[in-house]
Amino acid sequence: MAELDESGSKLTIKLVYYGPAMSGKTTNLMSLHDVLRPELKGEIMTLETKNDRTLFFDLLPLGIRAPSGLLIKFKLYTVPGQVAHDSTRKAVLSRADGVVFVADSQLAQGLNNAEAFENLADNAARVGLDFETLPLVVQYNKRDLPGIVAEQDVLARWTTTSWPVVFASAVSGLGVRTTFAELLRRVYRAVDAQYQLAAAHRLDEDRFVSAAVGGAD
Amino acid sequence: MEVYDCINEFERDFSLMELLGGVDRARLHAALETLLGCAVRLLDRDGRPVLGSAHAAGGQRLALAVELEPVGYLEIAGEVAPAAAQAAAALMAMILRTGARYLMASSLHLHTVKSDYEELQRRHEALTASEARYRDLAQHLEQRVAEQVQTIDQNQRQLYQAEKMASVGQLAAGVAHEINNPIGFIKSNLTTARQYSAKLAEYAAAIKAGAPPAQLQQAWRQLDLDFITEDFAALLDESIHGAERVARIVADLKDFSNIDRSGTEWTDINERIRSVCNVAATQIKGDIELVLDLGEVPRLRCDAGRIGQVLMNLLLNAIQAVADRGRIRIATRPAGDGIAITVEDNGCGIPREALSRIFDPFYTRREVGAGTGLGLTVSRDIVAAHSGRIEVQSAEGQGTTFTIYLPVEVN
Numbered sequence: 001m002a003e004l005d006e007s008g009s010k011l012t013i014k015l016v017y018y019g020p021a022m023s024g025k026t027t028n029l030m031s032l033h034d035v036l037r038p039e040l041k042g043e044i045m046t047l048e049t050k051n052d053r054t055l056f057f058d059l060l061p062l063g064i065r066a067p068s069g070l071l072i073k074f075k076l077y078t079v080p081g082q083v084a085h086d087s088t089r090k091a092v093l094s095r096a097d098g099v100v101f102v103a104d105s106q107l108a109q110g111l112n113n114a115e116a117f118e119n120l121a122d123n124a125a126r127v128g129l130d131f132e133t134l135p136l137v138v139q140y141n142k143r144d145l146p147g148i149v150a151e152q153d154v155l156a157r158w159t160t161t162s163w164p165v166v167f168a169s170a171v172s173g174l175g176v177r178t179t180f181a182e183l184l185r186r187v188y189r190a191v192d193a194q195y196q197l198a199a200a201h202r203l204d205e206d207r208f209v210s211a212a213v214g215g216a217d
Numbered sequence: 218m219e220v221y222d223c224i225n226e227f228e229r230d231f232s233l234m235e236l237l238g239g240v241d242r243a244r245l246h247a248a249l250e251t252l253l254g255c256a257v258r259l260l261d262r263d264g265r266p267v268l269g270s271a272h273a274a275g276g277q278r279l280a281l282a283v284e285l286e287p288v289g290y291l292e293i294a295g296e297v298a299p300a301a302a303q304a305a306a307a308l309m310a311m312i313l314r315t316g317a318r319y320l321m322a323s324s325l326h327l328h329t330v331k332s333d334y335e336e337l338q339r340r341h342e343a344l345t346a347s348e349a350r351y352r353d354l355a356q357h358l359e360q361r362v363a364e365q366v367q368t369i370d371q372n373q374r375q376l377y378q379a380e381k382m383a384s385v386g387q388l389a390a391g392v393a394h395e396i397n398n399p400i401g402f403i404k405s406n407l408t409t410a411r412q413y414s415a416k417l418a419e420y421a422a423a424i425k426a427g428a429p430p431a432q433l434q435q436a437w438r439q440l441d442l443d444f445i446t447e448d449f450a451a452l453l454d455e456s457i458h459g460a461e462r463v464a465r466i467v468a469d470l471k472d473f474s475n476i477d478r479s480g481t482e483w484t485d486i487n488e489r490i491r492s493v494c495n496v497a498a499t500q501i502k503g504d505i506e507l508v509l510d511l512g513e514v515p516r517l518r519c520d521a522g523r524i525g526q527v528l529m530n531l532l533l534n535a536i537q538a539v540a541d542r543g544r545i546r547i548a549t550r551p552a553g554d555g556i557a558i559t560v561e562d563n564g565c566g567i568p569r570e571a572l573s574r575i576f577d578p579f580y581t582r583r584e585v586g587a588g589t590g591l592g593l594t595v596s597r598d599i600v601a602a603h604s605g606r607i608e609v610q611s612a613e614g615q616g617t618t619f620t621i622y623l624p625v626e627v628n
């Protein structure tokens with residue numbers, strides 16, 4: 001749920017990267033930190049354990065300014081993928097404005113992907129998010145690895161849903177910007193009416209996305 | 218249900234003072250002034266000084282950002298090289314970011330611990346409630362079991378009654394015929410006897426009137442009284458015999474049907490078998506040979522009516538098994554501290570796959586309506602109630618043998 005600060009000069013939008021353990025959520029954030037050129041880009045803050053497993057979350061702050069002067073601050077979070085950290089996942093997911101579900105393309109990870117997606121739906125309901133209308137993009141990551149599920153199989157499975165699918169290789173940066181841009185478009189449509197982005201702040205969808213992504217893909 | 222209607226503590230904007238919460242501010246200030254060689258101040262995001270004295274005002278101001286926007290400012294009073302000033306601001310930002318990481322991690326940790334604890338409490342309450350339910354159930358279990366036992370007992374009695382009614386129904390038609398037959402000829406005999414007595418009365422009237430012997434002799438011949446006196450005795454004998462037959466059938470039937478007579482009595486099983494055979498005799502049609510091979514056996518203390526019901530069940534089954542042609546043998550012999558009763562037939566036998574199920578309630582291989590499927594179930598229960606057991610051997614197409622073992626006295 002986007003937050004407008006007291007003075008009305010800053011709108012904070014929360015985006016969450018969700019998915020099974022080791023699917024590359026943190027790698028997505030690191031890659032975004034490298035490839036995005038928004039007006040304002042903060043340092044990536046990782047709260048991880050020694051062996052690369054996220055314990056609490058990672059946070060990447062980004063910022064753009066609307067022609068009206070409104071600062072729009074994006075806070076990109078990752079959740080810990082390990083099953084045991086469900087309370088943390090719920091806390092991080094709460095009040096999210098959009099979600100990227102990072103699935104692991106490796107054939108052996110099908111069940112983990114399904115369980116994590118189910119967990120996302122369950123937790124969304126528990127924290128009071130309407131999963132039907134929540135802006136969501138599905139990313140199939142690790143396309144660079146051998147032994148991965150075929151693209152047509154992935155598409156056949158997801159085309160019946162309303163969620164777009166993006167193929168990515170976060171470790172090389174491939175697809176992470178597209179994923180983020182897809183999510184931004186959906187988030188814009190969800191928050192525009194409430195915060196009058198176009199009407200009061202003269203910020204349309206294309207500008208919203210291009211300002212946050214910065215430069216060409 | 219957890220409440221997520223306000224922003225999480227770990228996500229809010231922390232103030233400069235909060236971010237410096239874990240730092241010895243006096244030493245930080247001293248270190249900054251030593252590094253830069255001049256007075257410095259730290260201001261919060263609204264420009265209010267939080268560290269350093271007022272005399273440093275007026276120097277260069279560098280923004281300190283943790284995420285994007287400044288959370289405070291580093292103010293340097295003296296002439297300092299821009300690179301050194303930038304380095305000092307970067308150093309401060311790193312310190313603040315470390316503080317932010319700590320604050321976010323600790324508040325998220327607190328949040329999850331609290332929600333996990335609340336969840337555990339909810340589960341604990343649910344468990345306590347369910348434990349109370351089970352304790353309550355346990356307390357009432359004995360009473361509920363007693364009620365259930367009573368219900369089962371009642372159902373079983375109804376079942377026995379139903380089975381008895383079915384056997385009685387099967388017998389009734391045959392018994393009716395068997396009673397009807399003697400009643401028929403007794404009635405016909407009595408009609409004839411009335412005609413005979415009329416003729417005798419006519420002859421008696423002639424004697425009373427003082428008719429001469431010649432006339433009387435003529436009347437005797439005319440009335441055919443030679444035949445009448447002979448036949449009168451014969452038809453009376455026949456009628457008495459018929460009446461005795463009816464009386465015996467009624468007595469056997471009464472014996473058999475009187476199975477609700479409570480309690481046990483000392484019973485001659487052989488006599489009981491004969492009585493059952495008499496009642497069932499009405500069912501024996503065609504070329505069926507019934508052989509009784511009754512040995513010297515002790516009297517049993519048993520519920521005679523119910524044991525009779527068992528014997529009747531087995532005999533009727535045997536009659537159905539042999540159809541119209543075959544041999545049925547009922548034998549008794551002493552066995553251990555009781556007796557063994559064998560009901561053997563050379564009828565159709567029971568298929569192997571059905572053999573394990575024949576004592577199951579409502580299992581029947583007869584057509585719908587032809588059997589209750591309870592006969593053998595009830596028989597087994599009655600035998601078990603007498604501390605006995607019932608065994609079956611059968612070969613398809615060759616015949617079936619049921620053997621009942623009964624102790625002399627119920628344990």
